[in-house]
């Protein structure tokens with residue numbers, strides 16, 4: 001079909017409970033098999049992914065082993081490190097899945113820097129959950145040693161550390177990503193929302209934050225003139241009245257309707273809401289379509305257009 005598609009992978013594509021490298025590599029092998037369906041369909045892919053659990057875990061490992069001579073790395077560098085580790089796993093998983101499908105195509109990860117505003121209000125108010133869940137007692141213990149860390153309760157599942165999450169303004173490597181696509185290479189880019197940087201004259205300087213990968217993927221999709229933004233998560237569709245007896249699946253929905261649902265608080269903050277907002281931004285700015293669905297539903301999306309399709313005026 002030869003569409004240029006930015007595909008943003010949700011947490012379940014990489015990590016369930018077991019945070020070992022082996023388990024994450026295994027999950028990505030399954031994920032890669034689904035993604036290859038787009039390639040078989042003739043689509044040009046640009047892949048992005050989250051890093052919330054991984055970057056939080058990495059900070060804990062860094063803190064546990066740090067000494068004066070071997071200090072812990074700052075959060076921006078930790079984001080770059082997770083782009084590298086997840087990119088490494090995903091490149092190999094895709095290489096294998098492409099070879100199994102008899103497709104000759106190169107895949108490569110781009111360490112991607114995303115420009116943010118140093119005065120973004122988000123720096124004053126951490127909201128992005130990273131790393132593992134804690135009990136109330138564990139939070140009290142951690143905060144006794146590190147009073148500067150902020151934790152929030154996450155939908156009744158326990159407490160998580162939160163860090164600032166500024167809005168993406170520009171993607172430094174967007175032209176590189178487009179050049180790769182033009183040369184039939186599959187880029188993995190804006191992993192973990194990209195490394196947050198601010199401009200300082202000719203320099204880019206890292207900022208300690210984690211950008212939402214749905215917003216960063218949307219920004220990249222805009223900049224590379226993608227035909228479609230697909231946000232993959234654990235559900236086949238967006239719902240209204242989600243998890244209630246009268247929940248209703250959204251199939252084709254226009255931006256106006258979605259904005260109305262946002263005003264009714266239909267989408268959970270920090271989970272479905274950023275996906276809906278990213279989809280609306282992409283459709284508003286490009287007049288193209290955005291899709292929210294699951295990995296498992298990719299074949300049904302390709303064949304029959306199943307999933308939640310967001311467009312300016314409905315399908």
Ligand SMILES: Nc1ncnc2c1ncn2[C@@H]1O[C@H](COP(=O)(O)OP(=O)(O)O)[C@@H](O)[C@H]1O
Pocket residue numbers: 009010011012050232233234235237238239240241242266267268270271272
């Ligand atoms: N209105 C809604 N419709 C569908 N899913 C919703 C809705 N509100 C909250 N969710 C939940 O949001 C989840 C997606 O958010 P999350 O798991 O944080 O994203 P990610 O896949 O990027 O890790 C879904 O799997 C679902 O459980």
Ligand SMILES: NC(=O)OP(=O)(O)O
Pocket residue numbers: 010011049050051052053129191192193210211212213214
């Ligand atoms: N950076 C980011 O949004 O990661 P998660 O999707 O894993 O939270």
